[in-house]
Amino acid sequence: MAFHGSRGDLRGRGNSEGSGRRSSMGGSRGRGRGRGRGGFRGGRGKPVFDSTRIAQQKEVEANEESEPESPSEAEEEPESQDESSGDEEPLPAVRSYAALMQSFATDLGPQAKRRKLDPEARPESAKTEEEENSKPAAEDSDEVEEPEEGPETETDGLLEDEDDLEDASDPFEAHFADPDDNILSKRLKSLEKNQWVTQKAVIPKFGKVVIGIPEIDDKNDRTRPKPLSEPAELRLKQKLAGVMSKQRPEFDDLEKHITPSIFGYQDIFYCERRPTNSESLRRLACLHAVNHVFKTRDRVIKNNARLAKEENNGDLELRDQGFTRPKVLMILPTRESCVRMVKMITFLCEPDQQENQKRFDDSYVEKEEKFSDDKPQDFRELFGGNDDDMFRLGLKFTRKTIKYFSQFYNSDIIFASPLGLRLALEGKDDKKGDYDFLSSIEVVIVDQADALLMQNWEHVEYIFEHLNLQPKEAHGCDFSRVRSWYLDNNAKYFRQTIALAAFNTPELNTLFFNKSRNWAGKFKISINYPGAIQELGLKIKQTFSRLESLSFASDPDARFTYFTTAVIPSLTRSAKDSTGTVIFIPSYLDFVRVRNYFSTSPATTSLSFGSISEYTSVRDVTRARSHFFSGRHSVLLYTERAHHFRRYQLRGVRKVIMYGLPDNPIFYKEIVGGYLGRSVQEGKLEPGEGSARVIFSKWDILKLERIAGTERVGKMIKEKGDTFDFL
Known part of the structure; x- marks a missing residue:
């Protein structure tokens, strides 16, 4: 998908209308942010990266001899090393990656952690409520000002679970630390050639599963994992296992089948995420992420102890690290979704302290209820709380503390929206783009991926393109501890991707097909759809009309031609045929084309129409709805993204024409069943009088399956007839 528009057009899909201005549908927010639903992020009063502010804070720090309370706007550059030091130790000679080491800076040692000597400069969690309230309001920045550490320097403390390390049956060990060389070498060769073997299976009460494994000789290796009945069967850290045994002693049906693949480090694309199962999926994702971070940390602590005990450790090769510290990336649609993930993590970890907790609550938590009960459940889940879609947050674990807003290179988990992370990757003003902190990501979790499609999907693609690349700088890395597959540029084959969405789309399919290259294999899970129809x-005549489209690229032109030649004449035949007609248009570009046609074509001069898109102002939306309900406008053009962000309840609807099918099958039920059903209830329409007409092509097969049903979709795509009626 091409990235349309200028640099300021980062929020929306790059639509042509309204370039350079904020979306009029955004409304206001308590912190001065516009929602920018498909709109544009130009002209923010405060830049995301503010080097001047950092300089001012450093000056205050020097005067007060304590760290500033006000956070910086961007990642602080690592503290410069002492240039006068000329007795730098030479780098050890390493055969397999000497060329890689030479490309980095000469000083590779981790920087010493700056300790706070001022008793007043204590952690946020230790400060009194009065001191917290006296601070300035929390800024919208992504991190606190702190020096950059080495990739695994924050490992002081004793091992918590010394007895559960280096278990050969542990999936963590089998996937990252000690994989079977015979299987791994064969699969890596298959991945380099993009060779996959697929299997299909149906699991009762669960769904359809498509299994992909890199092609190998052993056919017995291509089997799906067996279900697990309880958390006790997982290889969890003892602390996490104790929490799960008390809070979740048994798995439900979904957890039983999906848990083995998640904790077995296989890629998962789950297409049936719902508000009803979101808590279970969130718990599993967070449990897996924290368990992975803790096992990585404890492996490093144990090896540090071994190196400290053995004096002659020149022959001791310990490969336990990546280039940088962050190991888990969570890509989320809103700040509220980030809050839910963080709360789940703290619930699982039960930390003694949470540093910068008040600042996190001020910046992310919004307790006021914004929506009435008439809004659907999926809408309230997505847009409830703080629905700002521009954020990034680093989370750091120590033995007893969770620290929010840690510098990316010091973080274990990074939470970010696509827009927020892309701005960090590209840099701003005098700050160069930096993506080295993504070089050692081993687990990626994309939650509510279908909602990200309604933001700007190109940002997600951009992020995945910059995962697991070789870093440009050392960042305090000890290369003698880096795992060999990192040095061989094979990290992308070890990364696990977990994508959770309410439905499948071509964009999600393409991302999962192209960027999921896990040597352990991948799973795509969906269900058999009964059909939204x-x-x-209520009883409604629903007519599905298939148009002939030779290619995906020519589909928009073929659809417009079909609409103007087959649908418009039926509307202009008589005023009665057109009154109360809603034309639902998924694509904004198609919306502009149809709107211009209604405005300029002689064929539509007898039709009065209004329009509502994601860029229409609140005032114009109110006018369009009023004119449509009163009959002043006989036709109303309505876009999918407008419905996604607002869920308008339109009145006076007598007929629905779908220029294209919506991705979300809930939208079909709300627009066809909801709008026409309301007209029947209000006496504007007799039962059985309403109708719906849908235009589709063979390129809409995923959408059509969810709306017409799995059993019908094949016939509707392949049969000679091009019209299908349902009641």
Whole structure:
């Protein structure tokens, strides 16, 4: 998907209308942020990266001899090393990656951690409420000002679970630390050639599973993992196992089947995420992420102890690290979704302290209820709380503390929206783009991926393109401890991707197909759809018309031609045929084309129309809805993204024409069943009088399956007839 528009057009899909201005549908927010639903992020009063502010804070720090309370706007550059030091130790000679080491800076040692000597400069969690309230309001920045550490320097403390390390049956050990060389070498060769062997299976009460494994000789290796009935069967850290045994002693049906693949480090694309199962999926994702971080940390602590005990350790090769510290990346749609993930992590970890907790609550938590009960459940889950879609947050674990807003290179887990992370990757003003902190990501979790499609999907693609690249700088890395597959540039084959979405789309399919290269294999999970046409709750004539489209690229032109030649004449035949007609248009570009046609074509001069898109102002939306309900406008053009962000309840609807099918099958039920059903209830329409007409092509097969049903979709795509009626 091409990235349209200028640098300021980062929020939306790059639509042509309204370039350079904020979306009029955004409304206001308590912290002065516009929602920018498909709109544009130009002209923010405060830049995301503010080097001047950092300089001012350093000056205050020097005067007060304590770290500043106000956070910086961007990642602080690592403290410069003492240039007068000329007795730098030479780097050890390493055969397999000498060329890589020479490309980095000469000083590779981790910087010493700056300790706070001032008793007043204590952690945020230790400060009194009065001191917290006296601070300035929390800024919208992504981190606190602190020196950059080495990739694994924050490992002081004793091992918590010394007896559960280096278990050969542990998936962590089998996937990262000590994989079977015979299987791994074969699979890496297959991955380099993009050779996969696929299997399909149906699991009762769970769904359809498509299994992909890099092609190998052993056919018995291509089997799906067996279900697990309880958390006790997982290889968890003892602390996490204790929490799960008390809070979740048994798995439900979903958890039983999906847990083995998640904790077995296989890629997962789960296409049936719902508000009803979101808590279970969130718990599993966070449990897996924290368990992975803790096992990585404890392996490093144990090896540090071994190196300290053995004086002659020149022959001791310990490979336990990546280039940088961050190991888990969570890509989320809103700040509220980040809050839910963080709360789940703290619930699982039970930390003694949470540093910068108040600042996190001030910046991310919004307790006021914004929506009435008439909004659907999926809408309230996505847009409830703080729905700002520009954020990034580093989370750091020590033995007893969780620290929020840690510098990216000091973090274990990074939470970010696509927009927020892309701005960090590209840099701003005098700050160069930096993506080295993504070089050692081993687990990526994309939650509510379908919601990210309605933001700007190109940002997600950009992020995945910059994962697991070789870093440009050393960042205090000890290369003698880096795992060999990092040095061989094979990290992308070890990374696990977990994508959770309410439904599948071509964009999600393409990302999972192209960027999921896990040597352990990948799973795509969906269900057999009964069809939204059977779930409307009233009797409506529904006509599905198939258009012939030779290619995906020519589909927009073929669809427009079909609409103007087959649909418009039925509307202009008589005023009665057009009154109360809603034309639903998924694509904004198609919306502009159809709107211009209604405005300029002689064929539509008899039709009065209004329009509502994601860029329409609140005032114009109110006017368009009022004119449509009163009959002043006989036709109303309505986009999918406008419905996604607002869920308008339109009145006076007598007929629905779908220029294209929506991705979300819930939208079909709300627009066809909801709008026409309301007209029946209000007496504007007699039962059985309403109708719906849908235009589709063979390129809409994923959408059509969810709306017409899995059993019908094949016939509707392949049969000679091009019209299908349902009641």
